[in-house]
Amino acid sequence: MSKKKRFLIYIIVGVIIFLCGMVSSSFFERKVYEIKEWVSKPFLPPQEMRTVKLYFSAPQENYLLAEEREIIISLNPNREVEEILEELIKGPRDITLSSTLPSSTRVRDVWVEKNCIYVDFTSSLTEAHPGGSSGELLTVYSIVNTLLDNFPSCSYVQILIQGKPAETLAGHVNITEPLSKNPDLVKNP
């Protein structure tokens, strides 16, 4: 192979490496930033927490009982609503109490409009629900009472399933409209 040809190949390889570097530079830049952030994280001030009240079902499914949790305060209130709902889905710590939502349910979206909190759940909330008026009543009002107790500036909660309003969760309680708090279902210890 002549020297000329070898020189040509070196130039081509050099150009290819240069082009690759150009393309991937932004990726490396981001990675470096992530690593830097990860290293510096332990030195950030601890996150502020707040105590929230979650409502779960009493053993006989006849009323709601409150349990307290700590959640991270977020600048975005929607994030706090999501966090509270995720805790509600996880269920109570007190083993005598019962969950009010199927564990397979996920929160799809949350937003606040005027004085109403809109919460959009996956269809598992209806499909995996045990049914029955008592079970359904406690599911609906554990969501509504929990959110309205922790966000006192709002007065209604609209439950949505897969982005759309539904008649009921399992054939009983009307959830087509925004609902207000139902204090009759809560028993204070």
Added chain:
Amino acid sequence: MEKLNYYGKMLFKSAKIIGGLFFLISCVSLAFADSYEIKKVDYEALPGSTKVFVEISSQVGYVVTELVSDLTPSSRPKLKVVFYPAELTFSQREIKLKENEFIQQIRLNQETLNSVNVVLDLTDKEYTYNIYPDGPSRMVINLESPGRDTIADLLRGESSSLIPEKKETRRIVLDPGHGGEDPGAIGSAGLKEKEVTLKVAEELAKLLKKESGVEVYLTREKDQFISLDRRAELANQWKGDLFISIHANAGFNKVAHGVETFFNSKHPYGEGAIEVAKRENKELSNGISSEAEMILWDMLQTRYRQESNELSHIVQKRLSEATGLEDRGTKSAGFYVLRGVAMPAILVEIGFISNPVEERKLKNEDFRKKIAQGIFEGIKEYMERLIE
């Protein structure tokens, strides 16, 4: 030079492989694409209503057009439903119905590559129609005689039909919960709520029919899906005096047990909501807005809240006495099926199907007779109090 040539060949080869892969992937995705076949069209004629069943392999969209007959003697009113996307694989193109109240014949044709026309040639009889899915692979087009529309009456200010009349016979509407594709709650031993509610309702109907001056109506008499709106509408069309919805309870906790009776809570709207709804209705040229309709539906039951409350207490007491099950008391909440019922209305939960002990009891015929007896005594006592 030879080497470069070699690389060139390699490049060409790999391009061929990639191309081939693409072709394969597209073939596979085509094979798995949803099919929207209309496999069969059938009908069922009942007195007062006719249902057309369209068997379709997935849920698809549809557009309905009502065509009024012009003056030529051969023309007929038609109801045209266009399904989209859809492919007609059913062999028949015409179904003639013999002496049907509403439909003379059903005609089918593939309108475009992916839309199918279902045209119903109608008779001159007045009708209302309703289209709804029945399970994942069937659409139902239901035609029936127009009933008395309570909401329309309310809007026209004809509230006379809502004031209970003093009369000899009492019409009692029994509403067995769930049915058809909706099994309701299911117990751990497999008992379905829809079966229990129907059996108890039948038992209760038997007891009530023995009483003089009582007429009994059931919102469903077999294992069939009926929407909650339709149940309320039926009760109003029958001009019932009492509405008893029968359900079996369930919860997340298997230990929950007992009987409980519910009535509808007060609507959340302020005074004068009905005026707003009426005004809004006037402003809208094409019917009633969904918000206004919602308010009016809720107003219907709110008028009977006191009666419903009283009825719920009496039935709850008699039911817990007759069955020996724990008395969980009565509660009021927004129940979808009760909200549009223009008569005193309650929803009775006859025991927890999610509790294995109570599930076994609900399975037992003698126990179901006790439940029916308890509700019956409650209704009777309520009616006797009215006469006094």
